[in-house]
Amino acid sequence: MSGAFTDQGVAGEDTVGKSIGMRTVIKIENNDRHVFELYFTRPGQQETLATRGLYTRLKE
Template sequence: MTMGYRSTPKSGGSADISMNGEFTDPGVLGPEFVGKTIPMRTLIELDTPDNAVMEIYFYPPGRPELLADRVVLTRQK
């Protein structure tokens, strides 16, 4: 499966990265969405040099935004 992303740079010095994209659903949202193109957004929040949060949101047609995954990354010293 391939996911494609496009990002628009933010102004104001924010370290957050927000990328919009889409994917062809293999069935993760249920059988009614198999083979359909689903809009998605990945948000990367760079809290500190040692901590980042990555969230993936799906936008299934006819349904509200869905938080699909959230990962907290912490650098080990």
């Protein structure tokens, strides 16, 4: 999924009030492991990984 948001300081102090491109990638590796990645594209810069979340199912 991709889009943009007006930064309120999430991407850094130097981008407050500017439009920031963002892209979310959801990888379903198997039934027990999903990876969520959020990428930002700041004005004049290349896309960078902002955060990654790893979700694993607990086996009882």
